[in-house]
Amino acid sequence: MADIGLWKIAEQQPERTAVITPDGAAVGYGELAATADRYGRGLQAVGLQPGDSIVLMLPNGVDLVAAYFAALQTGLYVVTVNWHLVGAEVAYIADDSGAKAFIAHQRFAEVAVETAEQSALPAEGCFAVGEVPGFRPLSELGADEPRERPDVRTAGSPMLYTSGTTGKPKGVRRPLTGADPDEVPVASTWFFGIFGLEAFDDHVHLCGSPMYHTAVLNFVGISIQLGHTAVLMDRWDAEEMLRLIERHRVTHSHMVPTQFHRLLALPEDTRERYDVSSLRAMIHGAAPCPNEVKRAMLDWWGPVVIEYYAATEGGGTVIPAEEWLAKPGSVGRPWPGSVVTILGEDGAELPAGEIGTVYMRMGSSKFEYHNDANKTREARVGDLFTLGDVGYLDEDGFLFLCDRRNDMIISGGVNIYPAEIENALSVHPKVADVAVFGVPHEDWGEQVKAVVQPAEGIDTGEGLTEEILEHARGRLAKFKIPRSVDYLDELPRDPNGKLYKRKLRDPYWADKDRAI
Structure with missing residues (x-):
């Protein structure tokens, strides 16, 4: 078997296809590695050193992939930001991460300019794909440098952002390893092995979600490192996904239940028109999947649908199709090296069948929430950490999730944090109090x-509702804006001011729960 890793494959098989771009162009390993080298040298030329951070606000495409690998080989923390955010939100992340470079696409020019103006980003570190006022063309990055690898090459790391205790996002930052970036981390081959994915083996990965998502970014990066062609979609469409599966003989992908739902909504003759027999591992996570949706996908695609439950911070469970059919509703058992346990309010481990808070650990993996020691401390009990989810382990060690203690909303696989929205709405002069939570939606x-x-x-x-929503539009990304607003004379709070959010939320879920 040939060596694995972007640069080794580029040396041995430069014409091998690494990426199929959203417009259908094939990019070889040699070309991708050379572009990553040029960007890496360019970033070092403008002063970035190992341990520094770079922010990317790019749609799915070869520019994002090349910049990602440039950071991974020069010891940089790479932050991929959600391009639905507004300028103030991206500026916060840029400053919080200490970013010294920012690469944005002209599609997001307005937000990119606002970010540069509101943050401490150096002007010489701002580059653009296309035209962004005040930004240098990305084509200039490293253009005057020698056509060779960067002078300093050491492994970098993604730095993904999650919620903070105040509603502000916090970066999950791991210590840099100092490893040789030519060597694929053992954790990468091990992780793909959980899903039966090995190097080469005629594998083709389909990326249908934005690569600012942790798992989506990881799946594309690891696929390329293992010699799997990555087919990128700019915007996901159900029938287009089926067309790409047939056209490129796709073997694996990472999906969310919303995508399953929309695939199943296609007319039966449309679904039957495409050959999906190449599929081997269609992996889903990020949000609960209704049992009836999961069964329908298994009936259509066969036993290739694999579910997992995990966190950016590390650790998780996995359940292949055969096990899920025996344990419907479960998110599986801990994968090798991961510990999953249920703790009660007193921190003691609970027996099988008892509901408590889900805690996890992945080997000796260490992480901290950047600039948020309180969040780091509150998430841990000893060497275990929690996302705030509530569930139980059955007698066979399968994990079942019951609720999310932290009230996080998951819409279309995207995490939305109510505290941030509540903070934005509460400053409106006509709002005395506000509560934000998730309500059922058939599609999302x-x-x-x-x-x-x-x-x-x-x-x-309606007039007040529109006024409140307009207020929100200037402060929050579109996907965070409430889809509806209801009114009460007084919100339920205890004498100490604690909001009984469950009293508000439960009636909206009652009809759904009865239907299930």
Whole structure:
């Protein structure tokens, strides 16, 4: 078998296809590695050193992939930001991560300019794909450098952002290893092995979700490192996905239940038109999948649908199709090297069948929430950490999730944190109090609902709702804006001010729960 890793494959098989771009162009390993080298040398030329950070705000494409590998070979932390965010939100992440370079696409020019103006990013570190005022063309990055590898090559790391205790996102930052970037981390081959994916073996990966998502980015990066061609979609479409599966003989992908739902909504003759027999591992996570949806996908695609439960911070479970059919609703057993346990309020381990908080650990993996020691400390019990999810282990060690203690909303596989939205709405002069939570949505799983206590003397109605939502639009990304607003004379709080959010939320879920 040939050696694995981007640069080794590029040396031995430069014409081998690494990436199929959204417009259908094939990019070879040799070309991808050379571009990553040029970007890496360019970043070092503008002063970046190992341990520094770079922010990417790019759509799925070869520019993003090349910049990602440039960072991974020069010891940089690479932060891929959600391009639905507004300028103030991206500027916060740029400053919090200490970014010294920013690469943006002209599609997001307005937000990119706002980010540069509101952050401490150096002007010489701002590059653009296309035209962005004040940004240098990405084609200039490393253009004057020798056509060779960067002078300093050491392994970098993704730095992905998750929620903070105040509603602000916090970066999950791991110590750099100092490893040779030519060597594929053992954890990468091990992780793909969980799903039966090995190097080469005629594998083709289909990326249908934005690569600012942790798992999506990891799956593309590891696929390329293991010699799997990565087929990139710019915007996901159900029938287009089926066309690409047939056209490129796709073997594996990473999906969310919303995509399953939309695939199943296609007319039967459309679904039957495409050959999906090449599929071997269609992996899903990020959000709960209704049992009836999962069964329908298994009936259509066969036993290739694999579910997992995991966190950016590390650790998780996995359940292949055959086991899920025996344990419907479970998210599986801990994968090798991972510990999953259920703890009670007193921190003691609970026996099988008892519901408590889910805690995990992945080997000796270490992480911290960047600039948020409180969040790091509150998430841990000893060497275990929690996402705040509530569930139980059955007598065979299979994990079942029951609730999310931290009230996080998952809409279309995207995590949305109510505290941030509540903070934005609460400053409106006509809002006395506000609660935000997720309510059922057939397509997205959940959608954002706001319940507002209006200020004294304020009349409710469509006019107030539009005023509140317009206020939100200038402060929050579109996907965070409530899809509906209801009103109460007073929100339920205890004498100490604690909000009984469950009392507000439960009635919206009651009809769904009865239906299930």
